Amino acid sequence: MRILVTGGAGFIGSALVRHLIENSDHEVLNFDKLTYAGTLTSLATVSSSPRYRFKQGDVCDERAVGAAIEDFQPDVITHLAAESHVDRSIDGPGAFIQTNIVGTYTLLTKTLDYWRRLGEARQKSFRFHHISTDEVFGSLGETGYFTETTPYDPRSPYSASKASSDHLVSAWGHTFGLPVLVTNCSNNYGPYHFPEKLIPLMIVKALAGEPLPVYGNGANIRDWLFVEDHVRALQRVFEQGIPGQTYNVGGSSERRNIDVVNAICDALDQREPRNDGKSYKEQITYVPDRPGHDQRYAIDASKISSELDWEPLETFESGITRTVGWYLENRQWWGQILQATTAAQRRGLGG
Ligand code: NAD
Numbered sequence: 001m002r003i004l005v006t007g008g009a010g011f012i013g014s015a016l017v018r019h020l021i022e023n024s025d026h027e028v029l030n031f032d033k034l035t036y037a038g039t040l041t042s043l044a045t046v047s048s049s050p051r052y053r054f055k056q057g058d059v060c061d062e063r064a065v066g067a068a069i070e071d072f073q074p075d076v077i078t079h080l081a082a083e084s085h086v087d088r089s090i091d092g093p094g095a096f097i098q099t100n101i102v103g104t105y106t107l108l109t110k111t112l113d114y115w116r117r118l119g120e121a122r123q124k125s126f127r128f129h130h131i132s133t134d135e136v137f138g139s140l141g142e143t144g145y146f147t148e149t150t151p152y153d154p155r156s157p158y159s160a161s162k163a164s165s166d167h168l169v170s171a172w173g174h175t176f177g178l179p180v181l182v183t184n185c186s187n188n189y190g191p192y193h194f195p196e197k198l199i200p201l202m203i204v205k206a207l208a209g210e211p212l213p214v215y216g217n218g219a220n221i222r223d224w225l226f227v228e229d230h231v232r233a234l235q236r237v238f239e240q241g242i243p244g245q246t247y248n249v250g251g252s253s254e255r256r257n258i259d260v261v262n263a264i265c266d267a268l269d270q271r272e273p274r275n276d277g278k279s280y281k282e283q284i285t286y287v288p289d290r291p292g293h294d295q296r297y298a299i300d301a302s303k304i305s306s307e308l309d310w311e312p313l314e315t316f317e318s319g320i321t322r323t324v325g326w327y328l329e330n331r332q333w334w335g336q337i338l339q340a341t342t343a344a345q346r347r348g349l350g351g
Contacts, residue, residue, distance in 0.1 A: 087348025218258030250299025
């Protein structure tokens with residue numbers, strides 16, 4: 001099949017592109033604006049494949065989106081392009097409204113134009129797959145899980161913009177008959193993760209001998225999924241999922257933030273001990289919390305497991321070990337990013 005991936009130079013998008021080129025016969029067009037979060041070096045291992053192409057463009061740019069679709073003639077569009085960092089959405093929500101909502105609307109409009117002109121068989125097999133987050137469901141107390149029927153209750157500008165885009169996708173399915181799929185996934189981690197997000201930020205700060213800033217009391221809980229498990233789920237959903245359905249994707253790996261940071265320190269203590277023989281945990285410092293910080297997210301992934309036979313392959317422990325190993329072995333990848341951007345700076349205090 002011909003798969004158009006938006007946001008294919010980002011963290012999850014690049015993992016999906018690498019996975020499809022390395023493990024399938026699909027052809028891939030990566031359509032990405034290359035914002036601060038997009039890095040073509042994440043695609044170096046697959047960029048010379050004859051089944052891979054790249055087009056730089058903005059999902060809000062109707063002409064560029066239309067041209068990419070007409071030129072590539074996709075069988076599937078997987079939509080990952082987004083502004084993705086909650087802290088940035090507190091300081092500057094405008095870009096989130098633009099890319100996540102207007103961009104999704106633009107992509108849906110041009111997709112519908114294209115889809116309506118396909119023959120009957122290709123119309124039937126076409127899929128528009130929107131990649132979303134569990135953050136649209138709000139925050140949980142100590143118990144319970146998000147299921148596909150949990151009501152939406154987004155609380156940050158980021159999650160509100162993603163919730164909006166999920167509703168638009170659903171509306172294009174119901175109203176216009178476009179074969180749409182939505183997946184809502186928990187926190188991803190793994191190789192090529194931009195070093196502003198918790199796990200890679202802690203690794204690079206630990207190695208730099210800097211304080212490890214844990215928000216609030218470190219007790220907020222997230223469910224963590226290794227990115228390669230997520231992209232296997234995405235392929236399963238656009239190949240076998242039922243149009244109009246949504247699927248929750250999660251790792252059944254709930255951890256408090258402080259436990260995540262401790263696990264990173266333990267892995268680093270083993271792989272690259274500090275010169276003074278002390279643990280990297282000495283560098284942990286508690287800093288003011290994120291405003292509106294959701295307390296707990298937890299995913300019930302039983303639907304994708306029973307209906308599409310998907311399970312994560314990594315445990316949190318094996319995934320963290322792989323991730324820390326990757327950051328130790330790929331310092332050039334993140335060193336370049338830290339030099340070129342202000343990735344590691346504290347954001348989102350809402351002042
Ligand atoms: P990311 O920030 O690493 O990458 C986003 C990519 O989109 C970048 O390559 C960027 O250049 C591109 N992009 C941004 N604005 C664009 C625009 N206007 N036009 C075209 N390209 C644009 O994000 P990620 O972590 O890889 O997340 C990918 C998707 O998955 C997002 O939609 C996000 O909401 C969703 N998601 C992420 C997680 C997670 O833990 N990272 C969890 C669940 C869902």
